[in-house]
Amino acid sequence: MTTVLRYAAFTTDPAGGNKAGVVLDATGLTDQRMLAIAAELGYSETAFLTPDPARGERAYRVRYFAPTLEVPFCGHATIAAAVAVADASGPGELLFETGAGTVPVAVTAGPDGVLRATLTSVEPHVLEISEADQAEALALLGWTAAELDPQLPTRIAYAGARHLVLAARTRERLADLAYDFDGLAAFMTKRDLITLQLVWRESATVFHVRDPFPVGGVVEDPATGAAAAAFGAYLRELGGTGPAAELTLHQGADLGSPGLLDVELRAGDPRVRVSGAAVRLPD
Known part of the structure; x- marks a missing residue:
């Protein structure tokens, strides 16, 4: 057994x-x-x-x-x-x-x-996406281009799995998540995406994130370490951090299951480190 x-x-x-x-x-x-x-x-x-x-x-x-x-x-x-x-x-x-x-x-x-x-x-990379793909993703989420943070452009980020990073201009936009489950799953499958990394920037080093995961049969992932690593690579690629940085990601609060993810970037090392505690659940 x-x-x-x-x-x-x-x-x-x-x-x-x-x-x-x-x-x-x-x-x-x-x-x-x-x-x-x-x-x-x-x-x-x-x-x-x-x-x-x-x-x-x-x-x-x-x-x-x-x-x-x-x-x-x-x-x-x-x-x-x-x-x-x-x-x-x-x-x-x-x-x-x-x-x-x-x-x-x-x-x-x-x-x-x-x-x-x-x-x-693993070693990460970041890719641009087309305006058409961004528009389709936004439509499936029910977001508009005006609701995006212009300083954090949409990208595909990889650090073991591919994630589409979309940055909301406000915390309210991030909190209001209702999307086309089947449509987004089809969109993601076609582009080999594991989650969407939806983010809102509280400060230069503190972010709130949410991760729809319809390709896995899950509406939303409460805390996503692979996406956190990809996001660290994304920020570094955009010049949003120095060669070394420590980031804090809050995730799961909107689901009533808050989690805390620490992301570390080290000078001279392209890889990203993600840390967190874990606790065993009662049988």
């Missing part, structure tokens, strides 16, 4: 953050079985780990399944899985081999005993 652990990532409160399933040893599970487990659990993603001793004592091959499909990389399930490993065998350095590439993860324990994980993304 497969043991499925349940965690909330990017929070210390089981009622907050983003829920993820974690299977610590998925050896022998078929693709169909992993998808069925993810669908039954109903979380945005479930992480399936297979020990990879050839790469190290704490190395794992990791696959991520949403209720309707496999995704190459998932940040919140990575944080949850790393903390689950640490709960079982102690904090330290881990190596996750994902569909997007190799992702190192470090888990530390705070003075209060709370475990916190930091993932280092």
